[in-house]
Amino acid sequence: MSATESPPLENAALEEAAYGDERLAYRGPLLRLLTRPEIGALLGAAVIWVYFWLVSDVFGQAAGAANYLDVAATLGIMAVAVSLLMIGGEFDLSAGAMTGATGMLVILLVIPPGEFGGAGLSLWVAIPLTLAFALGVGWFNGTVVEKTGLLSFIVTLSTFFILIGAKLGFAKLFTAKVIVEGLDEGSGYDFWVKIFGAKWTRNDHIFDGRDTLFGFLMVIGFAAVFFGMLELSHTRRERFNATGLIVAAAGIAGALYGVWGLRHGFGFVVGASTDTVGSNWLYAAALALGVIVAAVGIGVWRFERVSDRGSFSLSGTSLRNIAIALGVILFGSFVAITLDSSSEDIVGFMLTVQGLRAIVFGFGAIVGVTLPVLVARKEGKRSPITKFVVMTGTSLVIVGLAFLIQSEATSRKFRAEVFAVLLLIALIFFVAGLMPLLFQGREAAHPAADRLGKMLAALGIGLFLGAVTIRLLYMTSEEAAATQAVFNYRISILWFIVFAVAASLVLMRTKFGNWTFAVGGNKKAAREVGVPAARTKTILFMTVSVAAFLVGMLLAFRLNSVQANVGNGQEFLYIIAAVVGGNLLSGGYGSAAGGALGALIMAMSFQGIPFAGWNSDWRFLFVGVILLLAVLVNNFVRKKAEEAE
Amino acid sequence: MKRARWIALGIALMMILAACTSDDGTDTTAADDGTATTEDVDLSQGADLTFHMVTHADDGVFWSVVKRGAEDAAAAMGVTLVWSPSFNDPEKQVQDIEAAIAAGTDGLAVSLASPEAVGPAAQAAADAGIPLYTINSGVLQYKGLGATTHVGQTEVVAGNGAGEFFNSLGATKVLCARQEQGNIGLEERCQGLEETFNGEVVSEFIGEDVDPTGQEATISSLLLADESIDGILGTGPNVAVRAVEACVTAGRTCSIGGFDISTDIINLIESGDIAFTVDQQQYLQGYLPIVLLFLEVTNLNTAGGGLPILTGPGFVTTANVGEVKALVDAGTR
Amino acid sequence: MTAPLLEMKNISKRYGNIIALTDITTYVNSGEVTCILGDNGAGKSSLIKILAGAHQQSEGRLFVEGEEVMFDSPRDALERGIATVYQDLAVVPLMSVWRNFFLGSEPTKSFGPIRWIDTEAASRIAKEEMAKMGIDIRDTEQAVGTLSGGERQSVAIARAAYFGAKVLILDEPTSALGVRQSGVVLRYIIEAKHRGLGVIFITHNPNHAWPVGDRFLILNRGRSMGDFKKDEITRDELIMMMAGGAELEELTKELESASAGDEKLADMAEEFAEELEELEERAEHPD
Structure with a gap:
């Protein structure tokens, strides 16, 4: 008897198993986008923005954005770091207290040695020392968790209490008060305040062509996203049909004519102050028809005709x-x-x-x-x-x-x-x-079309973001004359964006990011294939400490003084933001962008409540509801997305 | 429960540190306050006495001065002080009171921020014959509990004072910005403001002191949402300080008042950015109860005559800020 | 004839005074599957640990391609081309196929000072390698958790094969799987064999071992019950030996005596007896 003569039953089972149920239905890039962990948070952020935009007059304007972005920035830096750690399967309850601790430490190191103390160091020395302290605490957390195998929840809870005790103790020891102040007395302050304390005053940046540029970018962005979506969701022709291109061009021309005509009436696009949409029907119709003709034109040009329309x-x-x-x-x-x-x-x-x-x-x-x-x-x-x-x-x-x-x-x-x-x-x-x-919808992947579609969609979204950024950063001279309010964007917002982007790239595109997912998802399997699990987790703890250091510096340079209890208890907000952003509490799944969006959602909710004129007593009720909704939506989205169709 | 124990451990550590630092400050005060004679008479008695001060205190600026007052008084009287802060946790406060009774304390000073929860335990102390004083909060309850008197400020009266101050500043609509949710004392400050202020009052929770930038953003969003607000009363010193920057952001000129004292608020009063702060002179709330307890135990004196002893409101304004500042720097105001 | 890929000679293992393995000898050649069969406690896991480098044998010798070796750590074994795929630890379910495939050995390309994962290459290679195993993964971004149990094992197998393993040690890859899924895994074992790997397939299920194995080592209580080439043994003999004929007989008797008055147990005992008879019959008269 040889291998080829084994009983027929088993051969049949082998064949069927190998080729039977292992094939999956085609899932287009759009559907696959829904499997991203942060998609629920993105939708949530959009819903909350729209909601407060509707109920408040100020929220949707630059003043509102300056306000909630300010809150989102410091919360977000921490939420992003905490998200990474959470994906790696751990918690850090000392993160909140660390923000105050680093802020305090840098001031204590800088203030002159007087009656009570202070080290009188230059900021050039004090800031690296504080960073080293932060790294040390992170290393301590990570090492203790890894060496003892205790829950990070317990270990960092201890660190939390040690830190709040030390903050209070040392503040009193050195200054006899619970607040330390006088960062600006340090040498090198003029330089470092630019790094951690700079701000962009919108009123000082006048750009009268702002709205034209804004409208221009929005229109191009819309066109790119529109074209990209069509490309992603239809089957390409084998050979393109140039006639369609002509039709599409005509449509685009019509649409542009419409936009041009509506540029004053289409209040939303260019922020004009007139209320005259109703009197611009010609242009509105040109825009609508233009878009439809352009879409059909693009279809004729590039896509296959539909084979079966079905019956109603x-x-x-x-x-x-x-x-x-x-x-x-x-x-x-x-x-x-x-x-x-x-x-x-x-x-x-x-x-x-x-x-x-x-x-x-x-x-x-x-x-x-x-x-x-x-x-x-x-x-x-x-x-x-x-x-x-x-x-x-x-x-x-x-x-x-x-x-x-x-x-x-x-x-x-x-x-x-x-x-x-x-x-x-x-x-x-x-x-x-x-x-x-x-036209025929897509039923199979098409690398070239997918690449083009994704590129166009990304370009369009980039243009939207650029347009909004320009709108937020600059004032027209007309607006400047009409307002007394001074909108400052703090440098914390820039740090937030840089940190979130960097964290996302590291997580998605580096070995370390891959290991982060692995140690949170299945530590044994990760070890088995040679991932240095202990080192990965320790670095994650240190990342959280560095984020806390960053936030501590932003606080200290903004307030010039730090009270001993600053930051205590904030770690729960960071964790909530991370969870709202679609990060799994048990680790192994999530995204840095999700944490950032979670922070944005929290900040918009917190700040939206006073803008909407509600009594702030409802604040935490609102947060609770959002947390619950976010967890439910994330859960639902993930299940839906992972369902094998 | 674990949490409470952890806190207790942390506190013990801090106490040791704090004890090391407060020595140099106390000597001068003790010499100035005229209690030297008592000390001479009852030195031997005083050395054995232990008084417990069980409060809902946190790590903030305010309570550190109360504690300082109590420590200074204890040093001056030559008694031992046990300072038990509960960080707004009524359950812990009850336990601390029970522990003090069990330890055979010679006298007890209790803050009644949560009278329903903490009252019975305090009453048990009084029933056991332990001299009892309420401090800071509890002006309505102290009699019922059998406390000798209350040392503190009534929040409503303090709020009344602030209301009149805003009247004199010509404000029309004042935001009463609270840094805690569900703290009756802070609500009463706003209520007192409403009673005497001629214009409209909006009372809002604007986020806790642990998140100063959030507080600032929330005040400015309230200002942006309601253009008629032209005055802000912070129910704590930090809130008032945050309100200054918030007003600049919202492009307003507001009259700003605060409660209690911190270095920052003093500096801003000096620079004219903040109009006033209501000072409840909390040093007295720490100092007086120890002196009163000492006198009650050693000399059977009962002060107050059945009425509360008010420590405020005092006002710090541009007029007196210079003198107060020196004392604040010393950590006693 | 060239030396076997991996050869064990008289391997014994003692933990203190407990004897886990005694005098085990077998080998695996390139392009062959050696099945190690045994019930729970037969010493399979001790043997795996020795082969994987996690433990060291107390006596006996190991040869890789004719050269005597002593593994100090799993890394040592891996460097000699011996890769072990453990039953449950194989993959991270929430991570995508390509991330799992390259976990720990991500292909990178430098861009400035930072080394990025070459995601396109990783995705493409993972897809190709899986295709070689006969699995068409259309979307390598798909989470491994959404794959079937058999496919999950196969990701780990394909990964080990891709990263230069000459010998694959598979620890009970089918034990947690249903019939169909087991079939999937068995197919990949055959694929691996066709690609010239030596496979050591550890299982307690002779029905799984039989169709894929070229050599069968049967373990019982740490001892070898025999090491057979496929043509030296029939399927039913194998099943018989695995079930431990004598033991099954004993069990039947025990059940009979225990079942006096209990109908259900009596029925069970009867069934056992029937099965035993059938097995014996078939072992005597192979078809």
């Missing part, structure tokens, strides 16, 4: 969902029209009439639009024509809502900006329904 049909569930959607929209609209928009009468449970109206209408609109989109997605897999009909219907509903808002709302923001944004969304929905009807 809706399952029972889909019909029910659409009925529910129409129901809530009609009810919401009815409420919006009947109730008094300015009434502050209480209807119960602290809710005013206008508040109730906003909630019912908002809820109706969101549910009424989301449900049909889900239906279109589900039915669209079988029948593009059904998708087209449902999406077109939805976009008509959105147009209706836009006009309802314009006629009912009193504020300029709703009449112009919300109105314009809704029309734009309706247009995108219509195109999203139209394209599958005409």
